[in-house]
Amino acid sequence: MSSRPTHSQLSLAAFAAPQSPRTMRTLRKIQSHQVLSTSSSAFSSQAVHASVPRKASGSEGLAPPIDFNTTHRTRPRRGRSNSDAGAQDSGGSQPAKRPARKTGSGFGVRKSALESLLRDGLQNGNVVEGLKELRYLVLSTGVEADGDGMSGYRIYLWLVLLEVPPLPTDEYLSLIHRGRSPAYAKIRNDTFRTLATDPLFKRRVTEASLIRLLNATAWKIHDAKAQTKSLGPSPRRRARQSLVDTPPSIAEETLYTAGEDMSEAAMYVQGMNVLCAPFLYAARSEVEAFALFHYFVTRECPGYIRGAMDGVHKGLRLVDRCLEIVEPKLAAYLFSKGMHAELYAFPSVLTLCACTPPLPEVLHLWDFLFAYGPHLNILCIVAQLIRMRDTILDSPSPNKILRSFPPLDAKDIIALTVLIVRKIPDDLYAELIDHAK
Structure with missing residues (x-):
């Protein structure tokens, strides 16, 4: 055994x-x-x-x-999607446009169980059971989407599953209005080649929105690093040393707080541009994409953006x-x-x-x-x-x-x-x- x-x-x-x-x-x-x-x-x-x-x-x-050479599902192509800045149509021949498939929103369209749960909320108020049901529906039925992968409720599903709190638009705008972050040059060196060969992405997401989101994230991480440094040298090490005689329940919380230490995080590393691309593509606004992306890289995978x-x-x-x-x-x-x-x-x-x-x-x-x-x-x-x-x-x-x-x-x-x-x-x-x- x-x-x-x-x-x-x-x-x-x-x-x-x-x-x-x-x-x-x-x-x-x-x-x-x-x-x-x-x-x-x-x-x-x-x-x-x-x-x-x-x-x-x-x-x-x-x-x-x-x-993997078996035939994949044939997906209808749709016309140009709206982007935040109205991307111009590129010259040359365009692929044949086909109407997108309705996926559960609007009058006369039956909503899926997953969409209904998201829109109508919990019947009994049990959040734990509700999340279990939500995860099971993702696994068993999947998110309905059109041929371009667009869904009217996917972004809200992600916000719920990752437990991302609402972000005031003004907070995002204040980061944008600060101008170029210290990582701006590195960001500009990568954004133009983000999913460069993907026509769906290029049609919906502009380089300007990529730059804004990554630059705002860089400012947010910059501020967190500055706040951590103001607390004194090596806050993570001090936190770990203080756990020697600490009760387990309190120690767990202290480690969690120490995990929020962003002193070793890079404001931008190569590859973050590709990681944020699906968030921008799926989101209905830059603010939603920013809230998800910033939360994801700083809470779910902070080890991915540390310097090393x-x-x-x-x-x-x-x-x-x-x-x-x-x-x-x-x-x-x-x-x-x-x-x-x-x-x-x-x-x-x-x-x-x-x-x-x-x-x-x-x-x-x-x-x-x-x-x-x-x-x-x-x-x-x-x-x-x-x-x-x-x-x-x-x-x-x-x-x-x-x-x-x-x-x-x-x-x-x-x-x-x-x-x-x-x-x-x-x-x-x-x-x-x-x-x-």
Whole structure:
């Protein structure tokens, strides 16, 4: 028998002490692991089995590789979307325009259960049960969207799932009116090439909005760094040293507060432009996109934006370790060729796979990640590698294949990730949850 604590034991231990914000977030992610790894769940027994057939040898076998060359769903194209600054139509031939599909909003259109829950709110006022139902609906039915990935309620779903509080518009405007931040030159060096080959993104989001959002985020982080420094040298170290004789419940809260220390955070690192792109694309306003993006990089993955980007490097090592557990033959072959995740998966870890088109599939993948934890992006990358398994094993030079991943298919990747979760040991899963902190 293993001495490793079970997920249920971890959950009971978390409930034993007063809950701090960080404890509650970690607990929700552990509970998400329980949901995803429960074979009796409706999604696992129906949708997963239908999308990713398992080996005939038994329930513990990993699903066989999915052929990523299979035909993807045909998506209707729509006319030019509105952007914040009215982007001009580019010259040359334009793709044929097709009407967008209605997705649950407006008169005479039946709303989905997910949209109804978001619009009508909770019937019994039980927030915990409401969030569970919301996550289950994301996993089982998905967010309805048109061919361009646009949904009238997705951005509100993200705000609820990430628990982002409302942001006054004036606060965002005050950051804009401060002008160029110290990171402005670095931002301008990247924004013009953000998803440069994606016509959907370029049609809806202007470079000006990217610059404003990233510059405002840089100012916000700049202010947080200045406030941290005003408290004295090494506040994080002092906080940790003060925990020696501190009761556990208070210590947890102190660590959470110390985690808000932004003294080591970079105002901008290369790749943040791509990470913020889906937020701007899906949002109905820049203020919503800013609130989500700033919260995400400073609370969900602050390790990704520290100067050394240590959270990203931890994530890359976890890709190798998880692949070695789930698909040892594929991992051994890649390692024998000197191909570790550091060489091919850096953009996918940093941007939560937003660097891999098509953008509508990125949005569907993010619905899943925000519902059950962004740390699952590591396993989504492993799932993509498994889908490429046969091609990689047949190639004498896998580095050529891994220079660019095949187009995302969110439904298949999510289904395979749900299966992979069951194979990840509890201690390793705990590292997945904390690697970006």
